Amino acid sequence: MLLIDEELWRMAEERTQEILWTIEPNVLSEVNRKDVIEYVQKLIGGYHESEVFALGSFPLKTYLPDGDVDLTALSRVDEEEDLAQTVCDLLQSGEDPEYQVQDVQYIRAQVPLVKCTIKGIAVDISFNQMPGLYTLRFLEQVDQLVGKNYIFKRSIILIKAWCYYESRLLGGHFGLLTTYALEILVLYIINRFHSSVRGPLEVLYIFLDYYRSFDWEHNYISIWGPRALSSLPEIVDIPECDRGQFLLQKEFLQNYKDMCSSFTARASENVTQEFSVKSMNILDPLRDDNNVGRSVTMASLYRMRLAFSYGSKKLKKILKLPGQYMGAALEKFFRSTLDRNGKGQRADVDIPVSPFGTGRSEESVIRGDCNSYYGALQYIQKINAKPPLTENSSFSISPSQDHIPALSMQQHWSMFYPSGTEVYIPPEQTLYHPTYEGGMSRGTGTYIPDLVCCLSSQILSI
Known part of the structure; x- marks a missing residue:
């Protein structure tokens, strides 16, 4: 942990929140x-x-x-398969x-x-991705x-922005991190340091x-910390230190594992039940056989190490600056x-929004709607002729607790769902070569289309 004056931390987190307002859902x-x-x-x-x-980071x-x-x-x-072809035909014939x-x-x-x-926003339509609904509920309840x-x-949003815009580390299709993998990496930090972290910037630094x-x-x-690869295929779920220091409890996780298992039996018939060791290995907290880091190649892992090391050293220097210089340095850290x-x-709004630095921002939307996911779970039970769900069903936190925000599946439930980038990658424009200060290459990353050109093309097409 980096020890700096409490007032400086407060100032740094406040400036970070101003940055977050430009990228948070609004x-x-x-x-x-x-x-x-x-x-x-x-x-x-x-x-x-x-x-x-809806699944993914939208509802989350x-x-x-x-x-x-x-x-x-x-x-x-x-x-x-029949429905997928029908969906494809309907979209292609849309008038x-x-x-x-x-x-x-x-x-x-x-x-x-x-x-x-659709309207310039990338849309992925999957089919019967029920395990993801439980993943969403799990992540939502963790946040609560x-x-x-x-x-x-907010830490997920900030770290996702740094990984995507600043370092180009997101993109499961291109040997980089999937969003769900990134969320599990963040979840360990939150699980371990939840009682002491003061804001998203501190989570990013850790x-x-x-x-x-x-x-x-x-x-x-x-989410309990590092485990030796040599211990596989046995999965050790004992925390690296005293369990009392962690946010989550084993019983809480087991409940969600049981929920997921009821919907994964069919898919698992043709999928290996053993954790697959790759270059980067991240254990899905709800599936012992799911390595959510398996999309990362050895070359990409090397890139990530460089990026994390560079980002850590740079951010540490910024946080040691006098208060009057820290804000501008943080803006430079998030320059892209x-x-x-x-x-x-x-990119997802077709009218002007409040620019950064004007003291104004659009109203953020972080809270979701649990009831819509409860409805999805009821529907899948209905069409598959299973016993109907009730308000006392074991998966439910409690439908009456309507203060609990929504669930999401931007995680790309990668055992069943092809790993995605969570960002739109245009055809034939998928790779980018960002550099560090001084000209050192960061390697190959995901391509980000030019916003002005994209908006201009949307206007011309109207």
Whole structure:
């Protein structure tokens, strides 16, 4: 832990919150994304007895301005491929010019996936991704347990922004981190240091400092800390230190594991039940056989180490600066984030927003809606002719606790769902070569389309 004056920490966290306001979900982005979701729901809802529900960082309220929208179409388990083809056909034949459906792709994977863009927002439609709903509820409840003004969610947003805009480390399709993998890395930090962290910036600092020197060659990471790879296939769920210092309890996790297992039996018939060791190994807290870091290649792992080390050293220097210089240095630390999102434009909003540094911001939206996910769980039980869920069902936190925010699946439940980037990557423009100060290459990262060009093309197409 970095020891600096409490007043300086407060100043640093306040400036960080100003940066967060430019990238957090807000009222305007919510309206645009909900409009896209409702369009898809109306377009394909009812085909093959299906209903469409939102998953991902949208309902968790941890999406970036460039983040995609994840949807899942729930239907009978034996009709997924037919429904996927129907969805693809419906999107390709869409004639509503307001929604500008483009780039429709049908990916025939173990679980079919339909990808497209609607109103300039990338949309991924999966099928029967029920385990993800439990993952969402799990992450949502973690955020509620730790409290501190949604510090878990806000830390995810900040760290995701640094990894995507500043270091180009997100993109499971390209050998980089998936969003869910990143969230589990953040979850360990929150689980371990929940009682002492004061804000998202401190979580980011601990995140960078811890993972810059993590021994991935000999260990995997779980939400209880590092575990020796040599201990596999046995999974050790005992915390690295006294359990009392951790936020989560074993019983709490076991409850969610039991929920997930009831919906993964069918998928597991053709999937190995043993944790698969790769270059980067991150244990899914809800699935002992799921390595959510398996998308990361050896070259990408090397890039991450460099990025984490550079970021940790740079941020440590900033936090040691006198207060009058710290704010400007933090803005420089998030320069790419602010260049992209802090000038009065936002990729998922088609009207001007409040620029960074003006003392104004759009109203943030961090709280979600649990009831919609309860409805999704009820629906899948109904169409598969299982006993109906009741308000006393074991998965439910309690439907009456409507103060508990929504659940999300931006995690890309990677045992069933193809690893995604959570950001839109245009065809034939997928790689980028960012550099550190001084010209040292960061290697290959994900491509971020030019915002001005994208907005101009949207205006011209209207």
